[in-house]
Amino acid sequence: MIDRVVAIDLYRVMRRIRRFEQRSTTLFGEDKIWGTIHSYAGEEAIAAGVCAHLRDDDWITSTHRGHGHCIAKRADLGKMYAELLGRETGYCRGRGGSMHIADTSKGNLGANGIVGGGIPIATGAALTAQQTGTDQVAVSFFGDGAANEGTFHESLNLAAIWKLPVVYVCENNQYAESLPVSKAFATDDLASRAVGYGIPGVNVDARDVRLVYATAGEAIARARAGGGPTLIVAEAYRHEGHYYGDPQHYRPKEEVEIWRATFDPIINARAWLTSDGVATEAEIDAVDREVDEETEAAIAWAETGPIASPITLEEIYASY
Amino acid sequence: MPATEAAATEAPGATTELFYADAIRDALRLEMHRDPRVLILGEDIAEHGGAFQVTAGLLAEFGPQRIRQTPISELGIVGAGVGAALTGLRPIVELMYIDFSGLAIDQIVNQAAQNRFMFGGQARVPLVVRTQGGSGRGNAAQHSKSLEAWFTHVAGLKVVMPATPADAKGLLTAAIRDDDPVMFIEHKLLYRTKGPVPDGEHVIPLGKAEVKREGSDLTIVTWSREVLFALEAAATLAADGVDTEVIDLRSLVPLDKETILASVRKTRRLLVVHEAIKRGGYGGEIAALVAEDAFDDLDAPPRRLAGAETPIPYAAHLERGVIPQVEDIVRVAKELVG
Numbered sequence: 001m002i003d004r005v006v007a008i009d010l011y012r013v014m015r016r017i018r019r020f021e022q023r024s025t026t027l028f029g030e031d032k033i034w035g036t037i038h039s040y041a042g043e044e045a046i047a048a049g050v051c052a053h054l055r056d057d058d059w060i061t062s063t064h065r066g067h068g069h070c071i072a073k074r075a076d077l078g079k080m081y082a083e084l085l086g087r088e089t090g091y092c093r094g095r096g097g098s099m100h101i102a103d104t105s106k107g108n109l110g111a112n113g114i115v116g117g118g119i120p121i122a123t124g125a126a127l128t129a130q131q132t133g134t135d136q137v138a139v140s141f142f143g144d145g146a147a148n149e150g151t152f153h154e155s156l157n158l159a160a161i162w163k164l165p166v167v168y169v170c171e172n173n174q175y176a177e178s179l180p181v182s183k184a185f186a187t188d189d190l191a192s193r194a195v196g197y198g199i200p201g202v203n204v205d206a207r208d209v210r211l212v213y214a215t216a217g218e219a220i221a222r223a224r225a226g227g228g229p230t231l232i233v234a235e236a237y238r239h240e241g242h243y244y245g246d247p248q249h250y251r252p253k254e255e256v257e258i259w260r261a262t263f264d265p266i267i268n269a270r271a272w273l274t275s276d277g278v279a280t281e282a283e284i285d286a287v288d289r290e291v292d293e294e295t296e297a298a299i300a301w302a303e304t305g306p307i308a309s310p311i312t313l314e315e316i317y318a319s320y
Numbered sequence: 321m322p323a324t325e326a327a328a329t330e331a332p333g334a335t336t337e338l339f340y341a342d343a344i345r346d347a348l349r350l351e352m353h354r355d356p357r358v359l360i361l362g363e364d365i366a367e368h369g370g371a372f373q374v375t376a377g378l379l380a381e382f383g384p385q386r387i388r389q390t391p392i393s394e395l396g397i398v399g400a401g402v403g404a405a406l407t408g409l410r411p412i413v414e415l416m417y418i419d420f421s422g423l424a425i426d427q428i429v430n431q432a433a434q435n436r437f438m439f440g441g442q443a444r445v446p447l448v449v450r451t452q453g454g455s456g457r458g459n460a461a462q463h464s465k466s467l468e469a470w471f472t473h474v475a476g477l478k479v480v481m482p483a484t485p486a487d488a489k490g491l492l493t494a495a496i497r498d499d500d501p502v503m504f505i506e507h508k509l510l511y512r513t514k515g516p517v518p519d520g521e522h523v524i525p526l527g528k529a530e531v532k533r534e535g536s537d538l539t540i541v542t543w544s545r546e547v548l549f550a551l552e553a554a555a556t557l558a559a560d561g562v563d564t565e566v567i568d569l570r571s572l573v574p575l576d577k578e579t580i581l582a583s584v585r586k587t588r589r590l591l592v593v594h595e596a597i598k599r600g601g602y603g604g605e606i607a608a609l610v611a612e613d614a615f616d617d618l619d620a621p622p623r624r625l626a627g628a629e630t631p632i633p634y635a636a637h638l639e640r641g642v643i644p645q646v647e648d649i650v651r652v653a654k655e656l657v658g
Contacts (some may be wrong), residue, residue: 105442121403318498
């Protein structure tokens with residue numbers, strides 16, 4: 001049975017991510033955000049369940065669909081919105097935008113616009129932990145698409161031979177942009193790839209944050225104790241298109257409706273929180289209200305920030 | 321005697337004749353003794369001592385945790401270097417041939433070079449990618465290229481190309497201490513060249529060219545192995561009454577514009593020489609810089625002498641024919657002053 005405080009916090013983090021994405025979408029529609037954004041809606045249980053085990057001095061690498069990881073790693077929502085709005089007060093002072101948000105103070109080594117780009121970087125962070133003899137761990141989040149990039153293979157092998165304290169979390173949201181997993185893999189069991197590297201591999205249903213939390217807890221504890229890397233494949237469904245405005249010609253509307261109705265880790269959590277007597281409907285409603293209020297406060301703060309300042313050489317080179 | 325002890329006991333200003341490869345190893349050893357955060361990742365760098373014997377003996381001295389021999393995974397190991405650099409180490413990743421950098425290019429260009437900027441200045445990436453390029457050993461097209469121009473075109477990278485053993489030691493020391501990613505590009509035919517190298521700590525700041533020979537009639541700007549060719553050509557030219565100044569850039573990025581412009585304003589003629597293919601080569605950047613900033617000081621149009629626009633061929637006579645030789649430099653220099 002999951003601890004009550006942990007359970008409610010997992011719900012709160014998932015709800016915070018969902019609300020962040022909903023409001024990002026409306027801000028995009030109001031032309032306040034430009035470029036591109038990729039919604040994490042539907043996959044919240046992965047970031048929440050994994051990051052609940054991480055300390056501020058543990059590292060993560062994230063993806064183009066990175067808002068959820070950033071929030072789960074306890075980023076400041078105001079600074080995230082300020083980045084999306086191109087403000088000086090944003091995490092990256094308006095230089096990076098949605099696809100490059102990083103918060104090194106919380107161990108977030110960045111979203112990444114290159115599919116699979118973060119996998120070796122997390123591996124290198126784990127190398128730092130091993131080299132300096134700390135018990136820090138690194139987690140790399142990436143999608144099913146990235147599992148077919150060369151970085152996946154090279155990094156998992158390197159971490160395996162060196163027993164690095166890193167956990168690879170493959171978020172299988174069923175589509176690599178427009179390509180369904182059925183056309184990208186000749187197996188349904190993506191975690192079986194771990195066998196080839198001599199490391200543990202496990203599939204987990206990311207509809208239920210409790211399962212993700214338990215699976216990640218085991219893998220992270222093993223990494224922290226010097227037991228080496230793990231591959232976790234979290235099965236999820238991407239509620240929205242690949243990017244905001246994606247016409248989604250590659251999947252039928254009915255499919256999306258069915259999956260949204262049956263695969264929603266937040267609705268799922270609300271159900272078990274109440275049925276298991278962890279929290280009452282009223283208590284969960286209160287969490288929802290708090291999240292909505294903090295989100296609006298974050299947006300309001302972000303909108304008052306000054307626009308991004310001119311670029312200086314010092315941010316391109318530390319010394320020149 | 322370990323180099324650190326040598327530094328403590330020998331007189332200031334003392335030098336030792338070293339091969340270029342040994343000078344590089346000297347810098348690696350000194351920095352690894354000085355800073356426990358420095359480690360080396362690369363293929364065949366342990367018992368084998370590296371493809372060019374640069375890391376020979378380092379495994380015995382520093383152990384397998386700091387001399388990390390890796391599988392053949394260029395993308396993975398450069399990426400691990402980026403991650404290690406972002407989190408507090410000072411990794412040196414050896415890419416056996418610069419031709420293999422294509423396998424690792426995403427981590428060099430999209431990650432290492434841009435992390436600091438993309439993150440709004442939050443990050444430092446003190447990563448050195450040590451590699452070597454150039455032709456002249458019959459290694460043919462996939463092991464002989466001069467690709468420095470690729471990397472000079474990426475904001476966020478520094479590009480260093482030493483020509484002498486002393487410069488190799490001093491510049492590598494500076495590169496390891498630098499908080500930005502540095503492409504440190506050696507030349508396979510320089511490893512067995514010899515020269516005096518300062519004992520003990522030797523640091524040459526990045527971004528400082530060196531006038532390797534002073535002259536008044538013509539400025540040759542060059543780097544890496546062509547520096548040796550240019551100096552040989554200058555000796556021949558001197559016998560024919562042409563007084564040539566030879567500038568070794570040493571760092572392509574940052575670029576020492578002042579030294580180039582001061583020289584050209586004195587000699588009023590510019591010849592840029594490099595081994596890399598002329599089209600899109602860094603020589604075009606130097607020529608354009610001089611044309612923009614010192615056009616009125618020139619007595620002749622800037623000239624470029626560079627590699628032929630071909631993959632590097634195998635046969636010895638063909639290989640020699642596609643990069644500038646001493647006699648080519650002499651010929652073009654005479655045309656320029658004539």
